[in-house]
Amino acid sequence: MQQYLLRLNKENSMAIEKSDVRERRRHRGDQRVTIEDVAKQAGVAPITVSRALSSPGKVSVKLRERVERAVALLGYVPNLIAGGLASAGTRVIPVIVPSLSILTFIEVVHGIQQTLENAGYQVLLGSTDFDLDRETSLIDSVLGYSPSGVILTGLRHRDRTVNRLKTWGRPVVEIMELGDPCIDMNVGVENTQVGACMARHLLAQGYQRIAFAGVGMSRDYRAMQRYEGHRQELAAAGVESCLLFHTDEPSSYEAGKRVFLDTLAARPDIEAIHFANDNLAAGAILEANRRGIRVPEDLAIGGYLGLSLGEHLTPRLTTVVVPRFEMGVKAAKLMLERLEGRSPATSRVDIGYQLAVREST
Structure with missing residues (x-):
């Protein structure tokens, strides 16, 4: 099948x-x-x-x-389970994320899982590796088992995926990214605003030569959205705005170290680096410490996510904090409201973010 x-x-x-x-x-x-x-x-x-x-x-x-x-x-979805159970739906809710190796998604999934299991539902996890065709394949597979609903990441999907979920007739929640239109319900943040937030902070600190550094950005379009917000903010301030450095490898401390060194090699005059996530920023700070590069005196470093690790680095990491666990809880609660026959007060929730200013900038 x-x-x-x-x-x-x-x-x-x-x-x-x-x-x-x-x-x-x-x-x-x-x-x-x-x-x-x-x-x-x-x-x-x-x-x-x-x-x-x-x-x-x-x-x-x-x-x-x-x-x-x-x-x-x-948009027909074949039932792979029998009779009344198929028509009623199982008490299983698939959660499809781009990666299970990145802490961003692990904390969101934890919030979803805890909330749904407390209500008597089970979570089925699927990972797309940032591949929209793989996402389509996963959706095709899991819908055949008649789940009660589906939670998936982002607002960009293949047309086939959107069509199947819209005609399917059961609750769908898209997470991590906020926007319009959505398939059914949506909980997330506006990524361009998040990127602009860190850029504004670095500009306010007096930095003029500011780079954006990331990994896998050819696949992770939400990181590209944050870069775009960063770029627009710098352009509006009249400073060099297109300093983007990235590689296609997965996110890790080692990747953060490499993109940090690549950025310095290409532009030794850089005053600040805005990293696409805290893992990368942590790898950069650790490498700076090994090389005797003072942060922020010689080079400022900012991140994104609000991982607890950032508070234990030396210096502590300035970052944009997104409440990931709470995002998962809210997505699960929207799902449960629909499954219980109630209409949520809103089907689109901005989970918000907060700038945590620490010693790295």
């Missing part, structure tokens, strides 16, 4: 985007698209749809293509 779902091509994605809006709306809410709906759309019997999905080799190529087009058009 999963091989079939992954086989749908870009042409089907375009068909989804251009499909009849009235047909989509007919299947919103509690009424899910059924195998009978797909059969009617394809002009075949339900048993033909079943065979095309479970045993593609048993039907002709022409019939299989008709079924695939109908599935894509209607």
Whole structure:
């Protein structure tokens, strides 16, 4: 089944985007698209749809293509569990994040898990490695097991993913990023504002040559959003604004050390570095200490996240604190309100952030 779902091509994605809006709306809410709906759309019997999905080799190529087009058009999700349990939904809620090795997401997941488990639900974790196609594959897989809802990261997804979740008819919460439109509900922060916040602080401290340093930014578009906020703030102040240094490796203390040294090698005149996260900033501070580079006298360093580690560095790290555990709790509570048949007061929550000024700047 999963091989079939992954086989749908870009042409089907375009068909989804251009499909009849009235047909989509007919299947919103509690009424899910059924195998009978797909059969009617394809002009075949339900048993033909079943065979095309479970045993593609048993039907002709022409019939299989008709079924695939109908599935894509209607956003049909095959049930992989039986009868009443499938229609009612299991007490499982998938949480899909870009990485399970970055503390950012671990703390958010902890807040989600604690809140949902207290209400009698179980969390199923999935990691995309910042790959939107992998996210689509995971969504295709988990929806077939009829979860009660889905929590996923960010507001950017493949059209196929958005279409499936919108026509699915159960609660969806997107986290980490705040914006519009969202699939259903949204809890996060406005990343360009977060990036601008640190840039304003560094400018207020009198620094003029300020770089932004990160890793994996070709995939982590939320880090790029923070860089854009940083860049706009510097440009508005009339100082050099496009000093961006990054590598494609995963985030780590070692990566922070390397991008720190690369930045200094390229621009020895840099006065401050705004790092994409606290892990990188910590690696830079540790390396600066080893090399006798005084922070902030010789070079100021700022971060993002508010990891507890930052308070134990020497000097302590100035950072933008985002309440990650609380974000997870709020996302889970929105989900539970919908599952209990209530309408949340708001479906879009700005979790906020706070600048923690310490000795590194």
